[in-house]
Amino acid sequence: MPSVRLRSHMSGPIPGRGGRAVNESRDRIEQLLGHPLSDEQWTAVSAPLEPAAIVAGAGSGKTTVMAARIAWLVIEGHVPPDGVLGLTFTTKAAAELLSRSRRFLLAAQQRGWIDPEVMLEPAVSTYHAFAARLLVDHGVLVGIEPGAEVLAHGAREALAAQVVRGTVIPLADRGRAMSSVITAMLRLDDALAELDLDPSLALDDACALIDRLDALPKRQKIGDQMLEAARMRAALCGLVQEFREAKRSHQVLDFADQVRWALAIVRLSSDVRGDLRERYPCVLLDEYQDTSVAQRLLLQAAFGDGHPVTAVGDPCQAIYEWRGATVDNIDRFPVHFPRRVDGREMPAPRYSLADNRRSGPFILDLANHVAAPLRALHAGVEPLxxxxxxxxxxxxxxxxxxxxxxxxxxxxxxxxxxxxxxxxxxxxxxxxxxxxxxxxxxxxxxxxxxxxxxxGVAGLLDVPVVAEVRAILEVLDDPTANASCLRLLEGPRWRLGPRDLAALGRLATADRGPSREPDDVDARLRAAILGTDPADLASLVEAIDRAAAGEGPDISPEARERLVALSAELAALRRHRDDPPAELISRVLRVTGLGVELALGPADEAADRARAMGAFRDLAAQFPVSVGGARSTLSGFLARLRDAEVFDSAPTLDDLxxxxxxxxxxxxxxxxxxxxxxxxxxxxxxxxxxxxxxxWPTNPHxxxxxxxxxxxxxxxxxxxxxxxxxxxxxxxxxxxxxxxxxxxxxxxxxxxxxxxxxxxxxxxxxxxxxxxxxxxxxxxxxxxxxxxxxxxxxxxxxASPGDGAVNPLLAQRSAPWPHDPDAAARSARLRAAELVQQARAGDLDPVPLPDDEQAVVQSWDDVTERLVAEARAMRRPREVALPFALSASDLVRLHDDPAAYALDLARPMPRRPSRAARRGTALHEWIEGQYAVQTLFDLDELEGADDLAADLELERLREAFLRSPYAQRAPLAIEAPFAIMLGGRLIRGRIDAVFGDPHGRIEIVDWKSGGPGGLRDLQLGIYRVAWSEATGTPLDRIDASFVLVGSGDVVRPMQMPTRADLERILTGP
The missing domain is CATH 3.40.50.300 (P-loop containing nucleotide triphosphate hydrolases)
Structure with missing residues (x-):
């Protein structure tokens, strides 16, 4: 990328802020937005480049203000686009801020207010991605390798369970279940990390409290409760220390660790601090009221001492304190991030956004009334x-x-x-x-x-079809999984009644003789503690096989027929028990016919079931090898699911x-x-x-x-x-x-x-x-x-029910058993089938319909006619409008296969990224990092990123790149975005790399992680034209190459298209 100096990207001379009329500056921003700014918004947008807080009330347009401020700073020459760092909490919010900022900057560039050679790329990411990037780049300073894995759902709990089970810290006298100890330890670990507190400090505090309480001559009940909690907290602190050591030894992290270690890096290295401040002369912090103490300390260490930091948030909307956030951060921002005036520290100013563009006045008046006690607690908050x-x-x-x-x-x-x-x-x-x-x-x-x-409410594991497949997996994994087996037997597929279930239960226990408890109390206690040998447990699965072979005389013929089918089904699946869990799930769907049943019923419900099962398979596919490198197994996957339920981290599933x-x-x-x-x-x-x-007094975590x-x-x-x-x-x-x-x-x-x-x-x-x-x-x-x-x-x-009233919902209720979750639909289908049979046999007398029902029937006919017409229309060729904005890849596909591209436009379908595609993305991210260019999103945010940790092919590609001559060259640009008009349409894309040589020639490079198949000269042609028009470089001085990183081969097309050639693809000959 051409070097960019402050103020060098303007189209003309830039006076100081007072040199251009304020009205002209404000008019430009309002042109970009397409609507006027309020005075309070303009004050926030055009604030001096110094620390400041913007208290943005609900519906006041904070994202628009942040994006407008970025545009204003760039247009006025205060910062280059890539000198802005924006942080927020979710990738969705980051994408929204980045999108608006790019849109405003592109519009400003098209109007000539920004030099056309400047790449319009602010750095926007989540707080956690920012911390993760610091770890990737500088983790070695604190002993964290760049490839350290971030523990996924359930993996963290599994490692915690290993630590708790193997500890020498006495826990037996604490009177807590193992799962309770694990949950408490993880919650304390999170809390300490979010507060930037070392476990040893909390341990010392707990021990001091124990000594104080023990020394009291007489304790009240609350004193006894606090003493017990302090003793447990001391034990938990020791477990947290062991857990953190286990994570370090296995080179794994969790999300709280990312901020904790990033803070350690910034505190340790003045070079890292200096690099961050030089790279980002302007920092914008979104939703600042939801940051934790550790996040605030990280930002203070990185961007304190008067650096221009703008925090945007609303203390009245601080709703995440339960997960470590503290509203104290935005309340005390002026003190935490003071500005420097004449060498002295002064509290940073606050700006207010209170004009709500969302709600009607009656709703706002009520909201202000409810929030009045909050405004009394927080400075700088104005009524909406x-x-x-x-x-x-x-x-x-x-x-x-x-x-x-x-x-x-x-x-x-x-x-x-x-x-x-x-x-x-x-x-x-x-x-x-x-x-x-x-x-x-x-x-x-x-x-x-x-x-x-x-x-985000429905539990994935509670979706009926997922629960049934999971029950099958449990039965395949463990013949004594009787609860799961019972779910299958009484479920909608096999539907065994109470009498047959009882007969099957008798068959399961027939050869075991009567169970007998020891008479001695101590013997019974030992038996309860030691548990039961699985070999001694009755197995319904074995009973199913025996019933299928003819045993169990009191099992009904209908039930036996079903048990024969179920036995054969389980036997066929059992041979594949050692397949990877995701493959086994697919096989279960095929063998049982559940895969077909996913598509039955109303379209919306079928789509929900299919997506739920897809999410379950994805969960199995993403199930990582256990910490330590052991192979993924069915037993391990099922254990992970059980852990997730116990520790309240089971995955949820959004409806479509x-x-x-x-x-x-x-x-x-x-x-x-x-x-x-x-x-x-x-x-x-x-x-x-x-x-x-x-x-805290009675809760040790x-x-x-x-x-x-x-x-x-x-x-x-x-x-x-x-x-x-x-x-x-x-x-x-x-x-x-x-x-x-x-x-x-x-x-x-x-x-x-x-x-x-x-x-x-x-x-x-x-x-x-x-x-x-x-x-x-x-x-x-x-x-x-x-x-x-x-x-x-x-x-x-x-009115109030009054004294002595009884809850009417507690009345006794009854329900049929076994439960039929599909009873209503089944009854409707049977009745419909009966009517069809009667009609075929001529036994159904025509009955004149009332007018309202006749109207319903007529509506059915109308719908049928429309569906038939739609089906016929689908078979006829039809034109599809070409969108105004296309990507470079879209243009290539339009040239290669117009019909297929038109079909995709007419019926867009999501494409799940393949492992090869993820590897290619990861390689591009890594190469970008080699050239020390800030990326927007961390690799760990990509779908399937956990697969890449063990991708040997990716490692081979990295080594091959380092051996190539390009690794030693300094690029002019990396991941350079472009937007050009061709044939009346906007073509957007991103160029992997651009290099120059001493003779003034330019080489555009497109990295390829695969082989030579699928290379498209047209793609490089688009890049050449885009770079030429963005920089003014003549086309004949621009070369373009595909670099096959794995083999080191460089493919240079002999002839590439001109602008006219590209426009003919869009406009025709």
């Missing part, structure tokens, strides 16, 4: 003000129902009403505090035929997004989103707001406030030197409850401010199984009072 929009005043509704079932029905009614009013399901969202609330509502909505999109569906998600997942109509159910006492987080840098004053000093008492502990609990309520209030504020036009808030008195009433929570009460005061509508408000 309604900007001028066409979304109306907004509508607020609330309801309190007798039971949770009534509330669920009311929510469904509200959704149907909104659909009737607005004509679409899309735009309606249900946001809840708890996932189980969403699952109940989803079931009711689906029963009514309302399409839904459930986000549908074009017109109601969205259901937790409030935490809704952060940053907006919907025209929002319903917030479950706003009940003990549910929302719910109970607070675990408190929680770090004491006395060790925390972000401790509130009222909590740090407990217990006082005289020791804990019931009175002082009560005050501590009250102060903790106030803080917990503030966290819940932030969550309510986030939920309410997602709504544009409608906000409906509801609750209930009776939960599904509670014996005491719940009633309205504090936030629902506030909404109710607001509505009765004229701010909204109280739809229904049930």
């Amino acid at each position: 003000a309604a900007a001028a929009t066409d979304r109306g005043r907004g509508r607020v509704r609330c309801a309190l129902l007798p039971t949770v079932a009534d509330e669920t029905a009311w929510v469904a009614d509200e959704i149907e009403r909104l659909h009737d009013e607005h004509g679409a399901w899309r735009g309606i969202a249900v946001l809840a505090r708890r996932a189980e609330t969403l699952l109940d509502i989803d079931g009711v909505l689906r029963a009514r035929g309302i399409p839904t999109h459930l986000v 997004p549908r074009g017109d569906a109601v969205v259901l998600m937790t409030i935490h997942k809704a952060k940053g989103l907006e919907f025209p109509h929002v319903l917030v159910p479950g706003c009940c006492d003990t549910v929302f707001p719910g109970g607070g987080r675990d408190r 929680v770090v004491p406030w006395s060790l925390r840098d972000d401790a509130p004053p009222g909590l740090r000093d407990f217990p006082d030197p005289t020791g804990p008492t019931a009175t002082t502990h009560k005050r501590f609990v009250e102060a903790s409850t106030v803080m917990a309520l503030a966290e819940e209030r932030r969550l309510a504020y986030v939920a309410f401010t997602r709504a544009e036009r409608t906000l409906a808030v509801s609750g209930h008195w009776w939960g599904p199984s509670q014996t005491t009433v719940r009633g309205p929570g504090e936030f629902l009460d506030e909404v109710h009072d607001w509505c009765t005061g004229g701010g909204g509508e109280v739809v229904e408000w049930a």
Whole structure:
């Protein structure tokens, strides 16, 4: 890439900031945005290049402001595009910020406000990816190899289990189950890492507390509880030390380690700090209220001392304190990142964004009312003000129902009403505090035929077809997996009844004789501790084989026929038990016919089942070798699934997004989103707001406030030197409850401010199984009072059940067994088949239909005619509009096979990246790193990245590149983006590398990780034309080559297309 100096990328002379009229500068930015900025937005966009915080209220356009600030800084010549570092929390948010920034910069470049030779590439990534990149580049400084693996789902728990099982730390007298110890140890490890606390410091604190409590002449009950918790915390600290040592010895990391080690690197090396500050003269930190103490310390160490850092966030939306974030970071940003004025440190300024462009005024007024206590806690937060929009005043509704079932029905009614009013399901969202609330509502909505999109709630392992395949795997792996075998036997495929199951159970135990417990109590205790030898367990699988061979006289003929088929099926699968888990899953689907059944039923449900099974296979395929390099086995994979369930890290599965569906998600997942109509159910006492987080005095996995840098004053000093008492502990609990309520209030504020036009808030008195009433929570009460005061509508408000009332939902219920999950559909199919048979036999008398039913039948005929017409139309050739913007690869495919490209445009299908494609991507990332150019995303974020850790072919390619002459050359550009107009269309792409020689010639290089097959001269031709037009270099001075990295061969096409040749592909001859 041509060298870029500050201010050298402008199209003309650049005066100081006051040299050009402010109005002209503001007008340029507003032209890029396509709409005017408010005064407060312009103040934030054009702020001086110094540390500053922007407190951005909900719906105030913070992403637009950040992207506009990047454009303003570049246009004004303060920084080059690649001198901007933007950090945020999710890859989606990073992509959005990067996309907007590129769009604004490209528009500015096209208007001549930025030199056309400048590559418009800010560096934007997630906080964790930034830390991971530091580890890749400099990890050797702290003993971390660049190829250290990041532990995936379940792998971390598996290594933790190894540590706990092998420790010499006494745990038996702590009275905790092994799984409980493992979970507590991992939570403490996370907490210590997020707080940048060494386990030894927490261990010393626990030991000091133990000594203080032991020395008390008389302890109250809370003192005894704290002593037990402190002893357990001391043990956990020792386990954390052992766990961290195990991770180092195996060269593996978890996400918390990435920040922890990155911080150690930056603290250790002044060269790394200097390089970061020189490379990024401007830093933007998004969602700063959700950063942890360790992340803040990393950023302080890297970009402190007055470096221009802009933090954007909202303390009223700090909803992730439960996972290590601290709102203290944004509150104290002016002190943590002071500016330097005349050699003195001064608090950084704050800017405010309060103009909300999302919600109607009625909704904003309620949100401001609910957030008033939060504004009193946080400096610089202004009430939201309604900007001028066409979304109306907004509508607020609330309801309190007798039971949770009534509330669920009311929510469904509200959704149907909104659909009737607005004509679409899309735009309606249900946001809840708890996932189980969403699952109940989803079931009711689906029963009514309302399409839904459930986000991040449904457990993958709970999907029926996944659960059945998993049960088959369990039976193949362990003949004594009787629970899984029973699931198969009573499930929808085999459907054995109670009598046959009992007969099969008798057959399983027939040869074992009567079981007899030892008479001696000590002997019974020893037996309970030692467990049972698996060889002594009855096996339903063996009983199935025996029944198939004719044993078990009291098994019915129908059941025996099914058992014969099941026995043969399991025998066929058992021969492939040692196949890789993913391949075995595919074989199970083929042998059992479940693969065919995935496609049966309504299209949406079939798609959900197929995607769930695809996700399960992907999970098996991504199941890494165990720590230490052992081969992946079925037993190991199943054990990993069980660990994930025990440690509450089982994978979830989002429904397929549908074009017109109601969205259901937790409030935490809704952060940053907006919907025209929002319903917030479950706003009940003990549910929302719910109970607070675990408190450290009686929970050993929680770090004491006395060790925390972000401790509130009222909590740090407990217990006082005289020791804990019931009175002082009560005050501590009250102060903790106030803080917990503030966290819940932030969550309510986030939920309410997602709504544009409608906000409906509801609750209930009776939960599904509670014996005491719940009633309205504090936030629902506030909404109710607001509505009765004229701010909204109280739809229904049930009276309190009163003393002595009984939960009506606790009435005795019955259900048929075995359960048939497909009973309704099965009954409908049987009835339809019966009617068809009657019609064929002439036994079905025509019955005149009422007008309304005749209209339904006529609609069926109309739909059938349309489907037939659509099918005929699909067989006719049709034209497909060519999009305005194409990638270079699109242009190559259009030239090579226009029909196939047209088909892809008409029916786009996702393509799963192959291992070879991932290897190619990884090679490009690595080569880029060799030239010390900042990449946007870390390799660990790529799908299947864990496969690359052990990719020997990738390692061979890296070695081959280092032997090539290109490894010793300095490129002019790496991964250079381009955009050119050809034939009236925008062609975008990215050039792998550009080199120059002493004679002024240019060589464009495209790295290839594979062989010579599939090379397209046209691709290099596009790159030549793009580079020529971007830099003004004549085409005849530009060469282009494919470099086959593996073999070292260089392929140079003899003849390449000109601009006219390329345009003819788009416009025709």
